Amino acid sequence: xxxxxxxxxxxxxxxxxxxxxxxxxxxxxxxxxxxxxxxxxxxxxxxxxxxxxxxxxxxxxxxxxxxxxxxxxxxxxxxxxxxxxxxxxxxxxxxxxxxxxxxxxxxxxxxxxxxxxxxxxxxxxxxxxxxxxxxxxxxxxxxxxxxxxxxxxxxxxxxxxxxxxxxxxxxxxxxxxxxxxxxxxxxxxxxxxxxxxxxxxxxxxxxxxxxxxxxxxxxxxxxxxxxxxxxxxxxxxxxxxxxxxxxxxxxxxxxxxxxxxxxxxxxxxxxxxxxxxxxxxxxxxxxxxxxxxxxxxxxxxxxxxxxxxxxxxxxxxxxxxxxxxxxxxxxxxxxxxxxx
Amino acid sequence: xxxxxxxxxxxxxxxxxxxxxxxxxxxxxxxxxxxxxxxxxxxxxxxxxxxxxxxxxxxxxxxxxxxxxxxxxxxxxxxxxxxxxxxxxxxxxxxxxxxxxxxxxxxxxxxxxxxxxxxxxxxxxxxxxxxxxxxxxxxxxxxxxxxxxxxxxxxxxxxxxxxxxxxxxxxxxxxxxxxxxxxxxxxxxxxxxxxxxxxxxxxxxxxxxxxxxxxxxxxxxxxxxxxxxxxxxxxxxxxxxxxxxxxxxxxxxxxxxxxxxxxxxxxxxxxxxxxxxxxxxxxxxxxxxxxxxxxxxxxxxxxxxxxxxxxxxxxxxxxxxxxxxxxxxxxxxxxxxxxxxxxxxxxxxxxxxxxxxxxxxxxxxxxxxxxxxxxxxxxxxxxxxxxxxxxxxxxxxxxx
Amino acid sequence: xxxxxxxxxxxxxxxxxxxxxxxxxxxxxxxxxxxxxxxxxxxxxxxxxxxxxxxxxxxxxxxxxxxxxxxxxxxxxxxxxxxxxxxxxxxxxxxxxxxxxxxxxxxxxxxxxxxxxxxxxxxxxxxxxxxxxxxxxxxxxxxxxxxxxxxxxxxxxxxxxxxxxxxxxxxxxxxxxxxxxxxxxxxxxxxxxxxxxxxxxxxxxxxxxxxxxxxxxxxxxxxxxxxxxxxxxxxxxxxxxxxxxxxxxxx
Numbered sequence: 001x002x003x004x005x006x007x008x009x010x011x012x013x014x015x016x017x018x019x020x021x022x023x024x025x026x027x028x029x030x031x032x033x034x035x036x037x038x039x040x041x042x043x044x045x046x047x048x049x050x051x052x053x054x055x056x057x058x059x060x061x062x063x064x065x066x067x068x069x070x071x072x073x074x075x076x077x078x079x080x081x082x083x084x085x086x087x088x089x090x091x092x093x094x095x096x097x098x099x100x101x102x103x104x105x106x107x108x109x110x111x112x113x114x115x116x117x118x119x120x121x122x123x124x125x126x127x128x129x130x131x132x133x134x135x136x137x138x139x140x141x142x143x144x145x146x147x148x149x150x151x152x153x154x155x156x157x158x159x160x161x162x163x164x165x166x167x168x169x170x171x172x173x174x175x176x177x178x179x180x181x182x183x184x185x186x187x188x189x190x191x192x193x194x195x196x197x198x199x200x201x202x203x204x205x206x207x208x209x210x211x212x213x214x215x216x217x218x219x220x221x222x223x224x225x226x227x228x229x230x231x232x233x234x235x236x237x238x239x240x241x242x243x244x245x246x247x248x249x250x251x252x253x254x255x256x257x258x259x260x261x262x263x264x265x266x267x268x269x270x271x272x273x274x275x276x277x278x279x280x281x282x283x284x285x286x287x288x289x290x291x292x293x294x295x296x297x298x299x300x301x302x303x304x305x306x307x308x309x310x311x312x313x314x315x316x317x318x319x320x321x322x323x324x325x326x327x328x329x330x331x332x333x334x335x336x337x338x339x340x
Numbered sequence: 341x342x343x344x345x346x347x348x349x350x351x352x353x354x355x356x357x358x359x360x361x362x363x364x365x366x367x368x369x370x371x372x373x374x375x376x377x378x379x380x381x382x383x384x385x386x387x388x389x390x391x392x393x394x395x396x397x398x399x400x401x402x403x404x405x406x407x408x409x410x411x412x413x414x415x416x417x418x419x420x421x422x423x424x425x426x427x428x429x430x431x432x433x434x435x436x437x438x439x440x441x442x443x444x445x446x447x448x449x450x451x452x453x454x455x456x457x458x459x460x461x462x463x464x465x466x467x468x469x470x471x472x473x474x475x476x477x478x479x480x481x482x483x484x485x486x487x488x489x490x491x492x493x494x495x496x497x498x499x500x501x502x503x504x505x506x507x508x509x510x511x512x513x514x515x516x517x518x519x520x521x522x523x524x525x526x527x528x529x530x531x532x533x534x535x536x537x538x539x540x541x542x543x544x545x546x547x548x549x550x551x552x553x554x555x556x557x558x559x560x561x562x563x564x565x566x567x568x569x570x571x572x573x574x575x576x577x578x579x580x581x582x583x584x585x586x587x588x589x590x591x592x593x594x595x596x597x598x599x600x601x602x603x604x605x606x607x608x609x610x611x612x613x614x615x616x617x618x619x620x621x622x623x624x625x626x627x628x629x630x631x632x633x634x635x636x637x638x639x640x641x642x643x644x645x646x647x648x649x650x651x652x653x654x655x656x657x658x659x660x661x662x663x664x665x666x667x668x669x670x671x672x673x674x675x676x677x678x679x680x681x682x683x684x685x686x687x688x689x690x691x692x693x694x695x696x697x698x699x700x701x702x703x704x705x706x707x708x709x710x711x712x713x714x715x716x717x718x719x720x721x722x723x724x725x726x727x728x729x730x731x732x733x734x735x736x737x738x739x740x
Numbered sequence: 741x742x743x744x745x746x747x748x749x750x751x752x753x754x755x756x757x758x759x760x761x762x763x764x765x766x767x768x769x770x771x772x773x774x775x776x777x778x779x780x781x782x783x784x785x786x787x788x789x790x791x792x793x794x795x796x797x798x799x800x801x802x803x804x805x806x807x808x809x810x811x812x813x814x815x816x817x818x819x820x821x822x823x824x825x826x827x828x829x830x831x832x833x834x835x836x837x838x839x840x841x842x843x844x845x846x847x848x849x850x851x852x853x854x855x856x857x858x859x860x861x862x863x864x865x866x867x868x869x870x871x872x873x874x875x876x877x878x879x880x881x882x883x884x885x886x887x888x889x890x891x892x893x894x895x896x897x898x899x900x901x902x903x904x905x906x907x908x909x910x911x912x913x914x915x916x917x918x919x920x921x922x923x924x925x926x927x928x929x930x931x932x933x934x935x936x937x938x939x940x941x942x943x944x945x946x947x948x949x950x951x952x953x954x955x956x957x958x959x960x961x962x963x964x965x966x967x968x969x970x971x972x973x974x975x976x977x978x979x980x981x982x983x984x985x986x987x988x989x990x991x
Contacts, residue, residue, distance in 0.1 A: 035463050125704070131463050132409045136632060137703040139625060143696030151685050151693065264622060268474050271467045279464070310482030317475035321456060324468060328460065345860060563844050563862065564855035566833075570841050573830040580790065580828065581842050581901065582816030584850040591853055 006180055007297045013186040013255060015293020016193035017043075020248035021270040022277065022285035023197060024241035030280040031216055031237045034123055035131055037138040040267030041145040042111065042242045046249025047258035048149055049110055050103035051158050057083055057096050098163045100254055107246045115242025119235045142263055150260040157257035162188075185254050192251050196244060197286055204282070213237055272320040278333025288331055292316050348557050351640060355553055359546045362386055363536050370533030377658055380651050383526055383539035384610075389647045390545040391606045394552045396630040396642030398599020401559060402592045403628070404637035407572035408461070411624045412453060412469035415476040416446040416597040418619030420604025422480070422491070425498045425614045432509040433500075433516045435523070435544070435609040439602065446601020447594055454593035458586065461575070473621040480616040497615035516609050518544060523610055541610050548606060552599060553643070559595070560639060568592050572637075600627075629699050635709030644710050649695065656691040743768040743941050744789070744909060749798030751784055751965075758784045759795065760965040766909075771935060771942045773952045776962035777986055782945045783825075785962065786913055789943075790822050791815050802909065813850050819908035825917055827894035831887030835878060835897055838886050839869035842901040872904040876930065892923040896930065903934065912944045916951050928954050953977075961985065 025039045060079035068076040084092030095102065122141065126134045161167065162185040169181045204210035216230050249258070273292055277284030298304065300312040323330065344352065358365060367381030380386065399413055420442035427438035457468040485494030492498055500506075516523045523541035530536075559565045567588050570578050578585050608614055617623070626649070634645025664680040664687070671679065686694045706713050746764040750757075758781045766772045776782050787793040788800055791812045800807045807815055816822075830838050843865045848854065860866075873879045876896045881889065886897055895915060902910055915931070916924040928951055935942065935955075946952045952959065952973070959976045961969040963985035969976060976982055 035466075122704075130407070132403075132407060132466075133703060133707065135409060135463070135466060136628070137700055139628075140696050140700035140703060143625075143692060144700065147690065147693035147696055148685075151690055268470055268621060272471050275464065275467050308483070309486040310478060310484075313478035313482055314475045317471045317478075320471050321468070321475075324464070325456065325459065343858060343861075345858070558858075559855050561858050561860065562855045563848070563857060563859055564853060566837060566841060566859055567844070569833060569837075570830050573832040574828055577828040577830060578841075579812040580816055580822050580824075582813050582845040582850060582905065583841075584811070584813045587851040587853075591855075 002180060003301075006182070007301060008294050009180070009182050009186070010300075011294030011297030012190050012290060013293070014296060015290035016190050017248055017252050017266070017289075018270060018273045018293050019286045019289025020193055020196060021245055021266055022273040022289045023200060023282060024244040025270055025274050026277070026280060026282050026285040027200075027237055027241040027244075029274065030282070031213055031234050032119075032123065032127065034126065035134050035138070036123070037135055037267060038118070038142040038145060038263075039138075039241070039245060040265070040270060041142040041263035042114070042245040043249040043252075043266050043270075044149065044258065044260065044263035045114060045145060046107050046111055046246030047253050047262060048153060048249075049107035049246060050100055050160060050250040050253045051153065051258060053103040053106045054096075054099045054160065057081065057099050061085055100160060100162060100250065103250045104247050107250045108243050111246030112239040112243045114246075115239035116235055118242070119238035123238065124231075124235075142267070146260045146263050153260065155260060157259040159257050160253035162254035189251050189255065193248070196247065200240070200244065201282070209233060209236075269316060272316055276320050276323050276330050278330030281330070281332040284330055284332030292319065295319060344557060345561065348561065348639075352550075352554060352557065355640065355643065356550055359390060359549060360543075362389070362546070363538050363542070367534060367536055371535045372533060378655060380654065382537055383524075383542050385650065385654055386539070386542045387545050387606075387610050388650050390542070390549040391603050391610070392627070392630060392646040392650055393643040394545075394549050394606070395600055395603035395627050396634065396646045397549075397552055397556050398596040398603070399627045400596075400631050400636060400638075400642040401556060401568075401599070402589075402596035403631055404642070405560070405565060405568035405572060406589050406592050408458075408589060408593070409466045409628070410457075410469040410593070410596075411466055411621050411628070412457070412473035412476070413596065413600045413627055414621065414623035415453070415473050415619050416450055416600035417604040417607070417623070418476070418480060418614065418616065419449050420446045420601035421608040421614035421618055422498055422604075423601070424605040424608035425500065425612055428500050428506070428516065428608070428612050429498075429504040430507065432506050432512050433514065433612070434508070434512065435516055435518055435605075438609060439605045442601045442605030442608070443598050444601075446604065447598040450594045450597025450601075451590075454590050454597070458589050458593060469624075470621055473619065473624055477616055477619040477621070480619055492614075492616060494616070497613055499613050516541075516612055545606050545610070548602065549643075552602065553639075557639060564588070564591070569637075629695065631709075633699065633702055633709055635711030638709070638711040641709050641711040648710065653691055653695075656687050656694060657689075659687040661688075742766045743803060744943070745799075745801045746785075746788075747799050747801075749785070749788060749795045749800065751781075751788065751793065751795045757965050759788070762798070762962075762965070762967055764960060764967065764970075766941060766943060767958070768941050769939045770957045771931075771944060771955050773944045773946055773956035773959045774962055775946060775949075775952055775959060780962040780985075781965040782962055783913065786822075786911060786943075786945055789815075789911060790820065816845070816905070816907075817850055820911065821902035821905055821907035821909070822911040823895070823898050823902055823913060823915055825913045827891070827898045829886050829894055829898050829901070831885070833886060834882065835873065835884050835886050835889070836866075836869055836882040838897055839872050839900055839904050840865050842904045843868050843872075846905040869904060872900045875903075875934075876900045892919055892926070895919075895927065899930070899934075903938070903940070906938075907940060910940050910942045912942060912946075914945055914947060916946070916948055924948065924951065927951075931955055 021039065021043050024042070025036065028034055028036050028039065058081050060081045063078050063080065064075050065078045066075045070076040081092060081096060083095050086092070087095065118141070122137065126137060166184050166188055168184055170184045170187065171181050204214055212230070213233055216234070249262070252258075269292070273288045274285055276292065277286070277288030296312060296316055299315040304311050363381045363386065365381070366386065367379045369375035369379050380389075395413070395417060399410070403409055423442040423445040424435075424438035427441050431437050453469070453472050457465055457472060460468060480492045481494060484491040513520065513522050521540055523544065524539070526537050526539040528535055528537050567578070567583060570583075571585050571588060575585055604618070607618075630645035630649050631642045632645070633648060634643065635641025661680060661684055664683055665676065668676045668679050684690070702709060708715070742765040744764070744766040746762055749759050749762040751759040762785060774782055774785065784793065788795050789807060791807065791810055791814075794808055802818060802820060805818060807818075807820070830841065833841075840859070840862075847865065870879065870882065873882050876899060878893065878896060878900065881893065886894065889897060899915075916927050919927065931942070932955060934940070944952070944955065956973055959971065959973055960967050961976065961979075961982045968981050968985055969979050971979065
């Protein structure tokens with residue numbers, strides 16, 4: 001019992017990331033009908049927003065303290081981050097400590113803007129071109145984005161840490177009398193994912209804007225005929241999808257140190273998630289994201305990997321292939337969406 | 341000869357001319373000159389030109405003709421390599437059984453993968469092949485590499501060891517060979533300041549390329565090829581015309597998989613090693629880049645694309661900051677440093693950035709690739725006299 | 741007994757009855773028109789003939805063989821060809837290639853791995869295709885890309901592709917939709933001419949009454965998913981139910 005629960009918990013943090021990426025991917029699929037191979041790169045860019053903010057916050061003023069000597073016997077250089085100099089030491093340290101959550105505030109506008117520029121500058125010109133061309137040009141863009149990040153930040157993963165208060169391990173099962181220790185930040189990540197997913201759904205469900213977008217997902221031409229400027233709304237949706245992927249990346253950095261090829265790593269799996277969930281189905285994407293995350297966690301147990309070595313690395317693909325062959329529209333896919 | 345139309349015959353002759361004389365043509369600069377680093381006429385690089393040329397020509401039969409975009413073809417390349425190395429381990433270093441097995445195994449593998457992936461079309465197909473590619477990579481990397489059953493030797497890669505059986509080796513050479521003719525054997529011809537290297541391995545690869553290219557021409561011009569083009573244009577009409585598109589696409593998929601297997605087998609024959617990284621989906625992405633860059637759906641495009649990418653990969657990786665400084669040393673220092681600083685991102689390790697940008701530009705502005713670009717230039721130059729569209733063969737020489 | 745027999749076909753979309761107990765009997769060698777106001781279910785019915793839709797109940801028999809549940813290419817190989825409302829042709833291929841593909845499908849069946857032969861040397865197919873293009877007055881355009889043809893020519897090409905297969909039954913979905921009057925008249929002439937020569941059974945779905953009454957030998961009127969009249973053209977004009985369906989559907 002404990003072991004099963006633990007595996008479920010182990011799965012949901014990765015599952016949350018899959019669900020968040022797949023959600024944005026599906027939004028873009030459904031609204032714009034575009035297959036965005038650069039969506040994984042947006043997740044990666046989000047993560048590097050956090051890295052950038054941290055670098056920025058820890059920019060330091062160097063003062064020389066003649067009263068202390070360093071090991072070479074010269075006057076010691078003291079680094080004081082500017083934030084500490086400006087806001088006082090305690091506030092400054094708190095800001096640096098909370099830099100990852102703070103990066104959300106930074107990443108949302110930045111990633112939204114990146115998304116809008118991408119849609120206006122590139123994707124827009126590919127609506128009428130074949131899917132293969134969309135795949136190819138976004139694939140090229142994904143390469144460019146990851147190489148830019150590599151050129152700036154290098155090829156090595158960059159360690160990022162959660163705020164001190166949210167580090168460490170919580171014993172989750174105490175109330176139930178079970179032994180379940182689990183890193184706090186992962187719980188935070190899961191809650192964060194639930195909030196983001198919930199707000200995207202609420203936004204689509206309860207606002208007129210969301211209703212128009214949903215109608216557009218169902219039948220773009222008719223909505224266009226109603227005289228609604230669907231293009232601008234779609235640009236906005238692309239921005240939202242980029243921002244969702246971005247914040248998912250920001251919050252994931254303490255779980256896994258980000259590096260430049262995150263984009264490609266997560267891309268394949270998030271496509272699999274979208275397809276398993278059902279192309280164009282937001283609920284399906286979220287469901288499949290969590291499901292595959294948990295499945296992967298179960299396949300990573302020692303029992304599973306000793307029975308079939310390496311099963312943890314292929315289980316998602318196996319399941320995806322089986323699901324696509326038995327349920328061609330995926331778990332919750334609707335008829336007629338993205339079918340040729 | 342070969343029952344080809346006149347233009348195709350010309351094209352084949354041009355390609356044969358350039359591949360067979362490549363050791364001379366690609367070595368235009370004297371060995372000692374500063375420009376020698378731009379020479380491409382050494383065996384290792386030339387082998388890669390033709391091997392990836394074969395890979396891209398095969399990929400083009402699927403993507404260029406039917407429009408089905410596969411991200412899984414690197415898997416066949418990897419399978420071909422593994423099959424070849426196993427032949428070296430079990431039988432001998434003779435490449436003939438290795439080549440046969442790599443093509444056959446890749447074909448079988450492609451049949452299975454195609455049968456499943458081709459149940460869907462469009463993006464679903466691309467994503468399925470993507471999933472398959474990643475799965476094959478993971479299988480090769482870890483599943484089939486464990487103490488009880490080690491088929492791929494995981495991270496280290498599969499290679500030939502001294503204690504391998506090699507039942508048929510006898511007194512044969514201890515390096516890959518074709519009935520005694522060693523792949524690494526190179527004849528160097530010194531003419532003045534030039535040194536031209538004629539390598540056995542390269543010529544074996546070149547002959548395979550020419551045969552593969554000839555088969556591709558036949559397929560392009562056959563009724564089968566016509567049906568594949570029809571699939572790309574309008575599958576609905578094809579079905580309502582009484583044709584079943586499934587077996588056509590499956591055959592195209594298997595043929596292109598066998599080409600990839602051949603390329604993989606040749607890679608292993610030049611250097612008896614096979615690693616899982618050859619199977620990663622980004623490696624499939626590379627053959628997609630080659631085909632698009634050269635011109636998908638054209639005969640000679642994929643070969644051009646493969647040569648172009650492999651050449652510039654090699655050249656760009658060699659250029660570093662000091663080379664850049666020496667180029668722009670005539671400029672004022674500030675300007676020189678600024679230019680070098682900008683270019684720095686695009687050369688050396690930044691080659692992939694250049695490639696990505698180039699690829700985007702081609703997809704956006706020149707969907708027909710280099711061949712299309714060549715045709716446009718040719719037409720533009722010839723316009724006053726000849727408004728007819730040029731045939732593919734005509735500008736091949738300008739692009740080579 | 742007719743070449744195409746449709747009996748008791750029903751098709752619902754959700755709660756909407758698209759087809760309700762449709763019975764049709766198409767006689768061999770005739771041009772049979774199916775008319776009706778918008779939304780009467782004409783296209784739905786046609787889609788049931790070609791395997792695109794499967795009716796909820798009922799049977800569709802062609803020469804005694806059921807057409808339900810079999811794939812489009814099998815229906816075509818059985819002898820049913822279709823001309824679409826918006827011409828479906830191979831836009832990236834030449835006009836001649838388009839017709840040659842049809843001829844290959846007729847000669848070699850649904851699949852043949854003919855990868856070693858050269859298209860250029862298949863003289864029988866080429867001659868047949870060229871002859872067909874002459875018949876529809878398009879011989880001079882055989883080298884053109886079919887995507888660059890005018891709409892009328894695309895339609896004629898599509899017809900040539902269908903006719904080159906000597907079908908037993910030709911389905912035409914609004915063959916003059918969106919055409920100028922002159923083009924429409926040309927198409928009528930072409931169809932009449934073809935019918936004179938080949939006597940292929942044709943089912944025409946049409947809006948344009950001028951086309952219908954110039955060509956059809958028998959007319960079925962579909963309204964709200966049911967056949968309300970089936971008669972010779974001269975009798976249909978005076979049929980009170982038909983007038984009501986058209987006038988009633990107009991408001």
